[in-house]
Amino acid sequence: MRAAAEAAALARELRRHLRDAFEDDIASVSTNFAKTPAFGSSGAAPTALTGSKEEASQKLAEAIRACRSCPLGRARRNAVPGEGSLAADVVFIGEGPGLDEDRLGRPFVGRAGQLLDRILASIGLSRDAVYIANMVKCHPMKDSSSPDSRGNDRPPSPDEMEACRGYIEAQIRLIVPRFIVTLGGVASKALLREETPISKLRGRWREFFLEGLAAPIRLLPTYHPAALLRQPELKRAVWEDMKTLRDALGGSGCP
Numbered sequence: 001m002r003a004a005a006e007a008a009a010l011a012r013e014l015r016r017h018l019r020d021a022f023e024d025d026i027a028s029v030s031t032n033f034a035k036t037p038a039f040g041s042s043g044a045a046p047t048a049l050t051g052s053k054e055e056a057s058q059k060l061a062e063a064i065r066a067c068r069s070c071p072l073g074r075a076r077r078n079a080v081p082g083e084g085s086l087a088a089d090v091v092f093i094g095e096g097p098g099l100d101e102d103r104l105g106r107p108f109v110g111r112a113g114q115l116l117d118r119i120l121a122s123i124g125l126s127r128d129a130v131y132i133a134n135m136v137k138c139h140p141m142k143d144s145s146s147p148d149s150r151g152n153d154r155p156p157s158p159d160e161m162e163a164c165r166g167y168i169e170a171q172i173r174l175i176v177p178r179f180i181v182t183l184g185g186v187a188s189k190a191l192l193r194e195e196t197p198i199s200k201l202r203g204r205w206r207e208f209f210l211e212g213l214a215a216p217i218r219l220l221p222t223y224h225p226a227a228l229l230r231q232p233e234l235k236r237a238v239w240e241d242m243k244t245l246r247d248a249l250g251g252s253g254c255p
Ligand code: SF4
Pocket: 014, 064, 067, 068, 069, 070, 071, 072, 073, 074, 079, 136, 137, 138, 160, 163, 164
């Protein structure tokens, strides 16, 4: 009960912060984004963002970098908003930044990120052609008093993901991709709000509904690249999933 109450309080605080961060901007951004509530699954923002998608994305990144709405914000070195093309057909979503990402403020730049680059290249995609982000924007640590220690990573908690959820939903509303690929069980289950193991979720198309979007987005869960580093036998499954994505994109990968 206490955890749920704390999560609800964090979500309220986040929505308040987002409204404050954006209320000066407003009106109609571009196409789909302008038609939707700006943030959050339950808290429609009173306004939409003005300017270009790039300006809206920059404002969102500034809000994330200023955010302290959950405990992860206290120990991080850098928040990691996400990066890539705002016109991407595919958004890749992991669970949260690790040590390397925390140091650089960029998503998927460590060993798992290098593997993700190779996975993208295997189906003709590049980091510039997609968008890459995480469920939480700050580094979840086992011991927050040692932010520079290797091996200090942990998955984000459900409360932390709920507190941060408005940001990833805002990014999805901004980009409106054709496809979402969730990387790993933590991100897949959190975004879909279900408990099915990743071994059963992976490789099967799902529909992701988001308030304010005219149509659901097709979502494909697969394993996280970090899992492939620990268990190379999972690579075949990810390759099959990437072929599924490539086929959906039209067979040639990057449009
Ligand atoms: S993880 Fe998300 S909600 Fe928590 S402090 Fe960072 S940006 Fe804010």
